[in-house]
Amino acid sequence: MPTPHDQFFSLVHEHLNQQTLVKLVLGNYLGPITDLVRVQVRPVTIKGQACLSFVHRHQTKDIIKNLPVDEGLKALQSMVGQEFRNAHLLTPSEEIQLAISKKGKATLRFGKSENNESTSQEHNRQKERLLALDRPFLTALGVTDAKQTLIPAMSRKWKQINKFIEVFSSALASSQLAKSPNIHVVDFGSGKGYLTFAIHDYLANSLALNAQVTGVDLKQDMVELGNTAASKLGLQGLRFDHGDVRNYQAGTVNVMIALHACDIATDYAIHMGIRTGADIVMCSPCCHKQIRPQLLSPHPLRPILQHGVHLGQEAEMLTDGLRALLLEACGYDTQVFEFISLEHTNKNKMILATKRASGAPDKAAETLAQIQDIKSFYQIQEHCLESLLKAEGRLPSASSAKTTHSV
Structure with missing residues (x-):
């Protein structure tokens, strides 16, 4: 006759195969790690492979390990009964508990599930790309309270953080970094560090990568705030530096982020990304002061651009459009799209650039000619990034671009 332990894992296998396993929770830990509270396990799909995602909940941090299903099941069987005396299996309709007494007697209990979570593999894969509210850094930064419940005033910020990770996740998957185990991210203008902590958490925990994430800010108090929180949480590979994007020595950078850098600070940030060979560049520009005073209102646009608001919109479109083209001339594929504001302003545009794979067609000559045509039409004399x-x-002269265009 099968033991309760065998029956429990037979049910685990059955619900996994039927895709009705919502999650497993291991409790009553007896092992040597003093601050380990419990382990939660969910079925997920990562890069097309079925896996089990283990979240080891400690008092001040979480450690995530994603294992192929067979390997994960072996790990589970070795943990239950040896390190954990309780194991809960949750399905859409029932909760099954394996309880092991101090004397080693195992009991299997069945009850009605109060769980409302979806068991869809597609849903789980999507959730894997987003952050959970119980992440310790969210409490440290004041997004959640001590019970890891969202603070109502931070609901908009919470949505913004998740949206950013969603965009980054998609860019990462389509970039050359997708197969790299080591990633260095620099976040210029990191402020309170919401996104800096979030991207570190996503890379280090959700994807289990060797990530080095550096937040850079002009305000020393923001730098100290970030470093203090990272130290308290025991986070490895996350730090905050005091510095200016114009002269910061970043070394090799894989991902360059600059959100709401004012006016030409965005150009310096993009330049930093290109110069350091970043595979991904993410910018959300703010203010467009350099181009606007240079603009002439060419016929037949003059009647429209006589209105200041239209001229400002035109300056914004031209500044960011030229930035995207310059990135393309330097070997990147670019997108410009509306993004949820991360500073509660209407500046919600994002420039996202991913480096082209080696051997891709060189578009530099054609793109530089397009840039020159646009500048000539609007009589733009200087663009900071250019x-x-x-x-x-890194770019040929304007006359060289004209010659190439006329050939």
């Missing part, structure tokens, strides 16, 4: 790239010899 000047920075030319100063390093």
Whole structure:
């Protein structure tokens, strides 16, 4: 006759195969790790492979390990009864508990489930890309309270953080970094560090990558705030530096982020990304002061652009459009789209660039000619990013671009 332990894991196998396993929770820990509270296990799909995601809940941090199903089941069987005396199996309709007494007697109990979570593998894969509210850093930064419940005033910020991770996750999957175990991210203008902590959590815990994430800010108090929180949480590979994007020495960068850098600070940030060979560049520009005073209102647009609001919108479109084209000339594929504001302003545009794979067609000559045509039409004399790239010899001169265009 099968033991309760065998019966329990037979049910685990059955619900996994039927895709009705919502989650497993292991409790009553007896092992040597003093601050380990419990382990939660969910079925997920990562890069097309069925896996079990183990979340080891400690008092101040979570550690996530994703294992192929067979390997994960072996790990589970070795943990239950040896390190954990309680195991709960949750399905859409019932909760099954395996309880092991101090004397080693195992009992299987069945009850009605009060769980409302979806068991869809597609749903779980989507959730895997987003953050859970019980992440410790959210409490440290004041997004959730001590019970890990969302603070109502932070609901908008919570949505923004998740949206950012969603966009980043998609960019990462389509980039050359998708197969890299080591990633260095630099976040310029990191502020209170909401996104800096979030991207570190996603890379280090959700994806189990060797991630080094650096937040850079001009305000020393924000730097100290971030470093203090990271230290208290015991986070490895996360730090905050005091610095200016114009002269910060970043070393090798894989992902360059700059959200709401004012005016030409965005150009310096993009230049930093290109110069350091970043595979992903993410910018949400703020203010567009450099181009606007240079603009002439060409015929037949003059009657429209006589209105200041239209001229401002035109300056914004041209500044960011030229930034995207300059990135393309330097070997990136770019997207410009509306993004949820991360600072509660109407500045919600994002420039997202991913480096092209080696061997992809060179679009530099054609793109530079397009840039020159646009500048000539609007009589734009200088664009900061273009000047920075030319100063390093990364772009040919305007006359060279015209010659290439006329051939």
